[in-house]
Amino acid sequence: MGTKIEDVTKDSGYKFGWNDPDFKAVNEPVKGLSKDVVLGISELKDEPAWMRDFRLKAYNHWLERPMPTGFWGGNIQNYDLDFDDIYYYVKPVAEQGKTWDDVPAEIKRTFDKLGIPEAERKFLSGVEAQYDSEVVYHNIREDLKKQGVIFMDTDSALREHPDLFREYFGTIIPPNDNKFASLNSAVWSGGSFIYVPKGVKVEMPLQAYFRINTENMGQFERTLIIADEGSDIHYVEGCTAPTYSSDSLHSAVVEIIVKKGAHVRYTTIQNWSDNVFNLVTKRMAVYGEAVGEWVDGNLGSKLTMKYPSTYLLEPGAHGEILSLAMAGPGQHQDAGGKCIHAAPYTTSVINSKSVSKGSGRTSYRGQLKVYPGAKGVKATVRCDALLLDEESRSDTYPLMDIDEQHVTIGHEASVSKLGEDQLFYLMSRGMDEAEAAKMIVNGFVEPIVKELPMEYAVELNRLIELQMEGSVG
Amino acid sequence: MNNNGGSMASNNETLFRVEHLHVSVENTEILKGVDLVVNRGEVHALMGPNGSGKSTLANSIMGHPRYKVTQGKVLFNGNDVLPLTPDKRAQLGLFLAFQYPVGIPGVVMGNFMRAALKARRGEDVPVREFRKLLDETLDLLKMDPSFVRRYVNEGFSGGEKKRAEVLQMAMLKPEMAVLDETDSGLDIDALKIVAEGINALRGPDLGVLVITHYQRILDYITPDKVHVLFDGRIVKSGGPELVHELEERGYDWITNPEASGAGPEAVAAGKENA
Numbered sequence: 001m002g003t004k005i006e007d008v009t010k011d012s013g014y015k016f017g018w019n020d021p022d023f024k025a026v027n028e029p030v031k032g033l034s035k036d037v038v039l040g041i042s043e044l045k046d047e048p049a050w051m052r053d054f055r056l057k058a059y060n061h062w063l064e065r066p067m068p069t070g071f072w073g074g075n076i077q078n079y080d081l082d083f084d085d086i087y088y089y090v091k092p093v094a095e096q097g098k099t100w101d102d103v104p105a106e107i108k109r110t111f112d113k114l115g116i117p118e119a120e121r122k123f124l125s126g127v128e129a130q131y132d133s134e135v136v137y138h139n140i141r142e143d144l145k146k147q148g149v150i151f152m153d154t155d156s157a158l159r160e161h162p163d164l165f166r167e168y169f170g171t172i173i174p175p176n177d178n179k180f181a182s183l184n185s186a187v188w189s190g191g192s193f194i195y196v197p198k199g200v201k202v203e204m205p206l207q208a209y210f211r212i213n214t215e216n217m218g219q220f221e222r223t224l225i226i227a228d229e230g231s232d233i234h235y236v237e238g239c240t241a242p243t244y245s246s247d248s249l250h251s252a253v254v255e256i257i258v259k260k261g262a263h264v265r266y267t268t269i270q271n272w273s274d275n276v277f278n279l280v281t282k283r284m285a286v287y288g289e290a291v292g293e294w295v296d297g298n299l300g301s302k303l304t305m306k307y308p309s310t311y312l313l314e315p316g317a318h319g320e321i322l323s324l325a326m327a328g329p330g331q332h333q334d335a336g337g338k339c340i341h342a343a344p345y346t347t348s349v350i351n352s353k354s355v356s357k358g359s360g361r362t363s364y365r366g367q368l369k370v371y372p373g374a375k376g377v378k379a380t381v382r383c384d385a386l387l388l389d390e391e392s393r394s395d396t397y398p399l400m401d402i403d404e405q406h407v408t409i410g411h412e413a414s415v416s417k418l419g420e421d422q423l424f425y426l427m428s429r430g431m432d433e434a435e436a437a438k439m440i441v442n443g444f445v446e447p448i449v450k451e452l453p454m455e456y457a458v459e460l461n462r463l464i465e466l467q468m469e470g471s472v473g
Numbered sequence: 474m475n476n477n478g479g480s481m482a483s484n485n486e487t488l489f490r491v492e493h494l495h496v497s498v499e500n501t502e503i504l505k506g507v508d509l510v511v512n513r514g515e516v517h518a519l520m521g522p523n524g525s526g527k528s529t530l531a532n533s534i535m536g537h538p539r540y541k542v543t544q545g546k547v548l549f550n551g552n553d554v555l556p557l558t559p560d561k562r563a564q565l566g567l568f569l570a571f572q573y574p575v576g577i578p579g580v581v582m583g584n585f586m587r588a589a590l591k592a593r594r595g596e597d598v599p600v601r602e603f604r605k606l607l608d609e610t611l612d613l614l615k616m617d618p619s620f621v622r623r624y625v626n627e628g629f630s631g632g633e634k635k636r637a638e639v640l641q642m643a644m645l646k647p648e649m650a651v652l653d654e655t656d657s658g659l660d661i662d663a664l665k666i667v668a669e670g671i672n673a674l675r676g677p678d679l680g681v682l683v684i685t686h687y688q689r690i691l692d693y694i695t696p697d698k699v700h701v702l703f704d705g706r707i708v709k710s711g712g713p714e715l716v717h718e719l720e721e722r723g724y725d726w727i728t729n730p731e732a733s734g735a736g737p738e739a740v741a742a743g744k745e746n747a
């Protein structure tokens with residue numbers, strides 16, 4: 001059954017496609033979604049009534065709402081994703097591990113292979129590892145804990161910090177926000193909960209790793225980050241999954257509150273296998289003089305629909321979205337971002353780079369909105385697409401709703417083909433075509449990669465190289 | 474140091490030979506039968522009016538895919554390089570300094586140079602050795618070390634681009650280098666520095682083809698032979714004195730001998746190569 005962990009998929013260039021054949025869920029997963037499934041999840045987690053009701057309400061929204069076909073719908077309607085063929089809850093362990101040794105061997109082996117414990121030792125402030133529906137391990141450095149930093153899975157936070165949790169949960173992305181936010185709100189499980197107290201600066205990143213193992217899995221983690229005034233935090237998430245011939249689903253909700261003068265950076269390196277639908281809602285509320293940043297790297301998945309958004313709610317708030325997408329054969333990255341200027345003297349930058357190859361498709365879909373009265377807003381949107389061959393495709397769908405005159409808005413977009421002259425130049429210096437193409441692509445995405453901590457920049461360049469393998473020549 | 478003795482270095486061993494080369498771009502024939510022989514240690518100058526096909530020859534020698542060779546051969550150390558992709562030609566020791574070096578956004582000069590050197594040598598170059606060679610070469614060409622951290626040809630001034638081409642040549646140590654208007658866009662001091670750099674690379678093994686419009690650079694780098702390309706053919710070849718003649722008289726007496734009242738000799742030379 002399935003591939004062995006030692007096996008790596010050779011033809012696709014995807015090196016994370018193994019599954020753990022020895023894994024057995026501790027619950028009895030059922031396919032399909034129903035009220036009973038929703039209630040079952042809530043019961044198993046022994047949740048308070050308000051959360052159970054929240055889930056049921058969200059489930060009703062899910063039932064009522066049609067599949068999105070409008071602007072933000074991407075092209076989900078072109079796929080036959082069967083929601084009845086998905087497991088909505090797969091519980092991997094009876095209890096979360098306090099140390100890696102507590103984590104069952106077959107699961108730990110996967111995270112070892114992904115280099116998570118090693119990264120934790122070397123350069124992280126804390127780590128969380130989610131496997132199918134639940135977090136199997138989390139840890140944060142003792143000194144940060146002492147300073148009052150909370151970093152745990154969202155389920156534990158509901159139990160251990162009920163008041164803080166309830167004050168913010170679902171306030172940034174209400175359960176009826178969109179069809180997939182409803183779905184997540186109904187069946188959410190796992191994800192990260194972070195609270196950084198006033199003035200506390202967390203120097204090294206906190207990282208969460210999301211791994212799907214089960215075939216036809218639906219993973220619905222829920223993340224809530226609250227950065228109190230003047231605090232500073234960088235959160236990084238990575239994601240991979242086995243390669244299966246049938247579809248899996250990942251539909252997360254991420255809510256972030258960046259209070260006065262705080263700084264939050266949320267970095268994603270998404271590298272799902274190409275049978276995963278990745279339909280994610282991410283939103284940040286940014287208050288006075290605070291900075292909220294998304295660094296959104298989309299390399300994997302079959303279809304991604306994800307437009308991280310930044311709501312700039314008080315003067316001086318700054319938002320930044322760096323979006324990087326790579327689409328290979330059979331992939332569509334429908335990504336981008338939204339910056340909503342709801343207060344005067346707020347500023348934002350959206351910078352999107354996409355690379356399409358081998359009939360892959362990328363779309364930049366974005367929105368820049370300036371409310372009436374939000375004078376002195378400065379915003380720039382820049383999206384560049386690179387096509388590596390004739391079969392690939394890239395589209396740009398920028399929405400601009402500017403309802404205030406005294407603003408400075410810049411918008412630039414470009415689509416270019418892998419330049420024959422650039423290739424020739426590098427080849428005339430001895431590099432073969434594949435190496436030359438890799439170098440040009442790495443250069444193209446450099447402005448985004450250089451924003452990452454060194455370890456992730458190296459990782460991302462490596463992933464891009466894997467993606468590029470066999471794509472030229 | 475200033476080894477511009479030219480022919481003294483030549484040992485009459487054929488290094489590079491272009492035979493009856495015909496090249497088309499987008500179905501238009503640009504080169505109409507070019508013949509050229511460069512011996513080891515020799516420097517040849519190639520001159521000719523705008524649009525005569527000089528860059529077409531340079532690009533074809535290096536294997537640009539847009540330039541289609543329809544007839545002829547390019548022999549390097551006796552082997553026809555036309556079936557080879559540009560990277561293979563470079564690895565063998567052919568080098569082209571571009572007339573218009575293209576920018577490669579996001580690719581840092583230092584990394585690019587290291588990859589190029591690795592390709593040329595066929596093995597990784599230890600960081601230390603690379604740094605040393607790079608520093609020495611920057612020094613030779615009086616280039617600022619910060620250059621190495623910039624993106625390849627991005628935002629370089631015209632002169633900086635040309636210097637960067639010579640930097641690459643100096644580091645990669647080709648056996649046969651084609652310099653396509655490397656002197657254009659250089660100020661007087663820069664021209665001298667670049668010419669001295671090229672002279673420093675001269676030796677009994679290196680062949681050079683200098684494409685230029687001006688006598689200036691050839692005052693520093695005395696060529697062994699000078700050729701005039703016109704309408705896709707070499708219509709005149711001679712010694713260094715030809716440069717002065719061209720400087721004084723222009724091209725008209727060669728390319729349009731009757732109108733300019735040139736002697737029968739010139740007409741014969743033109744026809745002979747046609």
Ligand SMILES: Nc1ncnc2c1ncn2[C@@H]1O[C@H](COP(=O)(O)OP(=O)(O)OP(=O)(O)O)[C@@H](O)[C@H]1O
Pocket residue numbers: 498499503521522523524525526527528529530539572
């Ligand atoms: N890529 C191309 N597409 C179309 N025509 C081309 C192309 N490259 C060269 N040509 C044409 O071929 C002819 C020769 O061009 P080439 O660049 O070789 O001239 P050159 O001798 O190097 O001129 P210059 O002294 O101006 O550099 C010109 O008429 C030019 O327009």
Ligand SMILES: [Mg+2]
Pocket residue numbers: 527528529572653654
């Ligand atoms: Mg030219």
